[in-house]
Amino acid sequence: MGEYILPELEPYEVQEVVEAYKEIFLPTVKITNAFIRRNDEFNKKIITFEAVQQCLERGSTCTIQRTIICDEFFKSCLNVNTVDSTAWVFSAMSKSEILKAVMYTSNSVDEKGKKTNYFLEIWSEEKIIITFDLNNLDLHGPVYTDDTFGSFNWSHEEDKIVYVAEKKKPKTAPFYDQKPKKEVFDNENEPLVGLKHLYEDDWGEQLSPKTNPVIVVCDTSKKVIEILAGIPENISPGQIIWDPSDEGVVGTGYTNKHRRLGLVFCINRPSCIFHLSLKGKYTVLSDPTMSVCSPQFSPDGKYLVWLQCPVGGPHFSASALIKCNWNTKEVTTVVNIVNDVVLTKNGKEFFGIYCTRLRTRCWTSDSKYVLLSSFQKQRINSYAINIDNGNITDISSADENESTIFLDVSSDNFAVYCISSLTHPHRLASVFIPSITENPSNEYKWNYLTTSVPFNDSIISQFVVVDTKTKKKRCYAMYYGPKKEQTQSVPVILFPHGGPHANTPSVFSPLLCFFTHLGFGVLIVNYQGSVGYGNDYVHSLPGNVGKLDVDDCYSALQNSLENFPWLDPNNVHLYGGSHGGFLVTYLSSKFPNDFKSVVARNPVTNFPALLYTSDIPDWCVVEAGSDYQGITNVMCNAELWKKMCEISPIYMVNKVLAPTLLLLGTKDKRVPSSQGLSYYNALKELEIPTRIFIYDDNHSLSNVAVEMDSQINAVLWFKRRICSIYTCDSATPSALFVLKDTLSYQQRFPTTVVYIVEFKTGRRSGNSIRINDAG
Numbered sequence: 170m171g172e173y174i175l176p177e178l179e180p181y182e183v184q185e186v187v188e189a190y191k192e193i194f195l196p197t198v199k200i201t202n203a204f205i206r207r208n209d210e211f212n213k214k215i216i217t218f219e220a221v222q223q224c225l226e227r228g229s230t231c232t233i234q235r236t237i238i239c240d241e242f243f244k245s246c247l248n249v250n251t252v253d254s255t256a257w258v259f260s261a262m263s264k265s266e267i268l269k270a271v272m273y274t275s276n277s278v279d280e281k282g283k284k285t286n287y288f289l290e291i292w293s294e295e296k297i298i299i300t301f302d303l304n305n306l307d308l309h310g311p312v313y314t315d316d317t318f319g320s321f322n323w324s325h326e327e328d329k330i331v332y333v334a335e336k337k338k339p340k341t342a343p344f345y346d347q348k349p350k351k352e353v354f355d356n357e358n359e360p361l362v363g364l365k366h367l368y369e370d371d372w373g374e375q376l377s378p379k380t381n382p383v384i385v386v387c388d389t390s391k392k393v394i395e396i397l398a399g400i401p402e403n404i405s406p407g408q409i410i411w412d413p414s415d416e417g418v419v420g421t422g423y424t425n426k427h428r429r430l431g432l433v434f435c436i437n438r439p440s441c442i443f444h445l446s447l448k449g450k451y452t453v454l455s456d457p458t459m460s461v462c463s464p465q466f467s468p469d470g471k472y473l474v475w476l477q478c479p480v481g482g483p484h485f486s487a488s489a490l491i492k493c494n495w496n497t498k499e500v501t502t503v504v505n506i507v508n509d510v511v512l513t514k515n516g517k518e519f520f521g522i523y524c525t526r527l528r529t530r531c532w533t534s535d536s537k538y539v540l541l542s543s544f545q546k547q548r549i550n551s552y553a554i555n556i557d558n559g560n561i562t563d564i565s566s567a568d569e570n571e572s573t574i575f576l577d578v579s580s581d582n583f584a585v586y587c588i589s590s591l592t593h594p595h596r597l598a599s600v601f602i603p604s605i606t607e608n609p610s611n612e613y614k615w616n617y618l619t620t621s622v623p624f625n626d627s628i629i630s631q632f633v634v635v636d637t638k639t640k641k642k643r644c645y646a647m648y649y650g651p652k653k654e655q656t657q658s659v660p661v662i663l664f665p666h667g668g669p670h671a672n673t674p675s676v677f678s679p680l681l682c683f684f685t686h687l688g689f690g691v692l693i694v695n696y697q698g699s700v701g702y703g704n705d706y707v708h709s710l711p712g713n714v715g716k717l718d719v720d721d722c723y724s725a726l727q728n729s730l731e732n733f734p735w736l737d738p739n740n741v742h743l744y745g746g747s748h749g750g751f752l753v754t755y756l757s758s759k760f761p762n763d764f765k766s767v768v769a770r771n772p773v774t775n776f777p778a779l780l781y782t783s784d785i786p787d788w789c790v791v792e793a794g795s796d797y798q799g800i801t802n803v804m805c806n807a808e809l810w811k812k813m814c815e816i817s818p819i820y821m822v823n824k825v826l827a828p829t830l831l832l833l834g835t836k837d838k839r840v841p842s843s844q845g846l847s848y849y850n851a852l853k854e855l856e857i858p859t860r861i862f863i864y865d866d867n868h869s870l871s872n873v874a875v876e877m878d879s880q881i882n883a884v885l886w887f888k889r890r891i892c893s894i895y896t897c898d899s900a901t902p903s904a905l906f907v908l909k910d911t912l913s914y915q916q917r918f919p920t921t922v923v924y925i926v927e928f929k930t931g932r933r934s935g936n937s938i939r940i941n942d943a944g
Contacts, residue, residue: 175828175858175889186884189686190877191225193624197679198222198233200587200595203576204530206266214239216585216618218576218597219254228874231255243583243599243616258287258314259321259332268293268389270330272312272321287312289330291389299389303334308394309385310335315375316526317432318382318407324415328390331409331418336381336396341365372405372423373431373784374839374868380429384409384418384445399449405429406443408463408526413470413495417446419454421462421475431784431839434671435484436460436525442475442493454493455500461491463527467536471495472556474539476527478506482791483711485670487521487704490539492556503539503559509703513552515610517563520545523672523700528575533582533602540564540575540584540602544672544701547631547647548572551586553606562606566615570629572676578602585618589677591629591649594621627685628652629675632732634694634725644697646725647673649681650690653735659690660740660891661729663756663764665722667747669698669714669792670707680880684744687884690736692729696721696752712794715816718748719755726763739765740894742887743827746770747840747868754818754829754848761826766890768883770832771840771868774848775820776813784838789813822851828858830886832870832879839868860886 203218217236224231234254239246254260259272269292274285291299303312313319313333320333342360371377382405384397397418400406404422412419423432424439432438442455442464455461455475464475473495476488490504507521523544531540538553549572550565564584565573571590578584582602589595597618605613630648635641651659662684666673673693684691695701696718698710710717730738743753743764750772757767773779780789780803787797793812795803803809814820831849833842842863852859862882864875 175886176892178885178889178892182888183885186687186881186888190683190881193683193686194223194679194877195225196222197594197677199677200576200597203585203587203597204262205577205579205583205585205599206262207579207581212241214241214243214579214583214599216597216599218585220595223873223876225873225877228872229255230873232257237618239599239616239618243618246618258312259319261321261323261330263323263327264325265327268323268327270321270323272314272332285311289387299392301387301392301394303394306394307337308396309337309383313379313382313407315379315433317372317376318379318405320407320409320420322410322529324411325413326415328388329411329415330387330389331411332385332387333382333407333409334385335379336383341367370429372429373433374837375433376431377836377838382406384420386447397445397447397449399445399451401451404441404443406445410464410466412444413466417444417450419444419464419466419473421464422453430787433839434668435785436462436476436478436488437481437484437486439480442473454498455491462525465527465529465531465539466495467532467556468534469536471536474503474527474556476522476524481787481796483670483698483707484785484788485523485525485668485700486707487523487700490522490541490554490556503556504554504561506704508705511561513561513563515563515605517565518545519552519561519563520701520703520706528577530577531575533578533606534580535582538562538602538606540578542573542575544674546701547645547695548590548674549574549676551575553602555606564600564602564605564613569631570675572674574676588615589621591647591675591678591681592623592625592627594624594677595619596621624682625686626651627682630733631675632728634721634728636724637727643724644699644721645695645702646729647675647693647695648690648729648733649693650685651688651735652733656734657737657739659688659735659737660742660887661692661726661736662689662742662744662887663692663694663722663726663753665694665696665718665745665749665752666699667745667749668700669696669710669718669748670700672699672701674701683880683884689742689887690733692725694722694725696725711791714751714792715755718752719759722752722756723760723763740891741765742890743767743769744883745772746832746870748773750774750840750845751818754825755816755821757827757829758818758821758824761824764827765894766887767827767829768832768886769829769845769848770870770879771834771837771842772818772831772845772848773840774818774844776817777810778847779840779844780813782841782843819848819851822848823855825852825855825857828886828890830883831859831861832883833861833863834866834868834870834875835863836866837868 198220200220205216220233221230232255234252236250237246237248256273261270271290287303289301290297318333340360341364342362343365344363371380387394403426405425406420406422409418409420422441422443437460440461441453442461444452459477460480461475461477473493475491477491478488487506489506492503493500510518513519542551551573553562574587576585585599587595588598599616627650634643634646745753750769753767757764776789780786790797795809831845833845849861866872866875
């Protein structure tokens with residue numbers, strides 16, 4: 170049997186990559202939230218916005234809160250305050266903007282290790298007037314701060330705050346405990362013996378160990394905190410807001426009857442919009458057969474809106490915007506699911522609503538328009554939707570390569586947005602909404618409140634992918650990277666997104682900037698099944714996974730090599746995570762001679778095995794082309810089982826030639842590390858150069874230290890492979906270096922001829938490559 174070894178890089182080459190990472194990632198800030206308010210006395214606007222930034226020394230991200238003051242029409246802006254608000258998990262201004270509530274955390278060490286303490290503070294005129302130590306009160310478990318359940322809202326009367334937390338768990342004890350009892354319990358609080366290790370499923374990836382959320386109300390006037398009663402046992406509440414009368418709350422309830430399936434990135438779960446009075450009366454407002462989320466009331470209290478889509482099917486697809494008349498409880502559709510494309514009021518193409526949550530302040534002050542952002546083709550666009558007639562007005566940057574993300578709108582209808590592109594970092598901008606909705610032309614002026622400088626001179630080129638044989642349209646792609654006059658001089662990274670029902674838009678990405686900064690061209694493919702192109706496009710993929718998405722990626726590569734002559738067809742690499750990891754491992758086996766190396770982050774490699782280990786078993790079944798009705802039904806479906814095997818990359822691993830790097834997370838509940846480990850072991854048996862890095866992190870590998878290590882190692886893997894292609898003694902036939910990729914291994918073919926090639930350059934020596942030749 171034969172094998173070849175990738176050459177190691179010199180220390181200075183590794184350091185160059187590390188310095189490039191720091192140059193890109195450390196100064197990058199991502200604007201996440203904003204709040205705009207008026208000061209009528211001085212005719213000023215005060216904008217407070219949050220941005221996150223990596224801090225390598227802390228090993229975590231830092232949240233920076235910055236306040237700027239602008240004149241009435243944003244002609245000039247003055248930075249007045251910048252603070253580190255990393256410890257703040259929530260902050261909310263009351264309606265009058267007099268009071269401010271802050272939820273923050275601090276860490277302490279107890280007998281069980283690290284413990285997070287939660288504090289709720291009420292501020293008035295920049296001073297603290299009330300503080301609640303939530304841990305000492307011991308009314309509930311940890312506070313929910315995620316986007317799925319998290320809530321933190323003032324009542325209209327400004328005397329109550331609502332949030333969501335884990336239900337207080339009963340104390341448990343083993344059957345036999347030799348430790349002396351230090352606590353005295355009454356009959357109700359007596360520990361439950363023998364239940365210390367009882368399993369209880371949670372809400373999956375990035376929501377573990379969240380299990381039973383409860384609604385918590387803090388009465389700031391009475392200085393009392395209590396749990397609201399009345400939620401059914403099979404409902405997990407989240408996204409809580411006050412009703413117009415402050416006599417109850419409205420929220421989203423997720424069904425937990427049989428099993429809690431993963432919720433992160435999944436908008437298709439059984440759920441309802443409910444109303445719960447403070448006296449405990451529970452009422453469902455939405456269609457119980459649909460999946461819903463993100464309720465928000467109009468400023469006048471007359472209407473409640475939310476997002477809605479069918480239960481089941483793809484985890485992310487187009488949503489409808491639903492309106493409920495609060496007085497009559499009549500429910501109507503404002504914007505329906507768009508299957509293909511419609512036109513906006515200002516003549517732009519609109520492919521539907523693709524977003525997971527509405528902003529807290531998403532209404533114009535006249536209660537006429539809802540503002541939101543959505544994936545649209547190769548970018549994110551923003552819209553104003555008239556709730557009376559459903560008319561849609563596009564409010565987006567005129568640059569087709571820029572994304573426009575809505576953040577907040579003031580009481581005088583100035584809205585703030587985050588604008589960025591693949592080449593340009595985040596900038597804060599504002600526009601006057603009535604100037605667009607009342608005169609829906611394509612001419613309106615953005616007021617930029619912050620500035621940023623492009624990182625490099627890379628280009629962005631969007632194109633429609635056509636089938637190389639039939640010349641028919643297949644999908645959409647973007648090239649992002651250097652443009653050089655010299656032909657075949659730029660190495661290529663084919664970058665398919667995960668999901669598969671997701672999208673890689675033109676927004677600033679430090680990772681992609683990192684690749685291009687080091688001289689790589691990146692090919693981004695929004696293959697069939699991606700969101701932002703109409704719901705039919707999304708639903709075209711289930712049942713065709715491993716065919717449409719794979720062929721789209723390969724056709725995109727062929728198109729780009731034809732359209733961009735500076736790309737090197739003999740130096741193409743693969744990078745992808747999750748379903749993107751599935752695609753790169755599938756591509757490397759289906760087209761083994763076209764790709765020189767692979768980096769896969771938490772890849773899906775084995776559909777049948779994933780069915781039993783993932784927090785989203787329905788994903789395996791739906792993408793294979795069937796309806797999910799439980800795991801037991803799949804076991805009895807031989808045809809479906811066969812299909813899942815056929816589309817699994819591990820069943821084609823014997824065709825792989827490309828050196829493969831795997832990046833795995835031990836806490837990954839979406840695609841457990843066993844998927845990558847089994848693939849790694851198979852590659853080792855076949856003597857394919859492979860390496861694996863395992864991190865104490867979840868599916869996204871987004872911990873700061875993990876992100877740095879994994880992404881630098883990915884680039885080093887590409888560079889090591891490039892060295893093995895081009896580094897050789899001048900007397901050595903260069904054809905051998907191409908030959909080694911096109912020939913197969915001894916265990917697959919009985920007749921082989923082995924070539925030995927030794928590096929003899931000034932920087933590298935002693936590394937050898939053993940190449941098999943099937944003759």
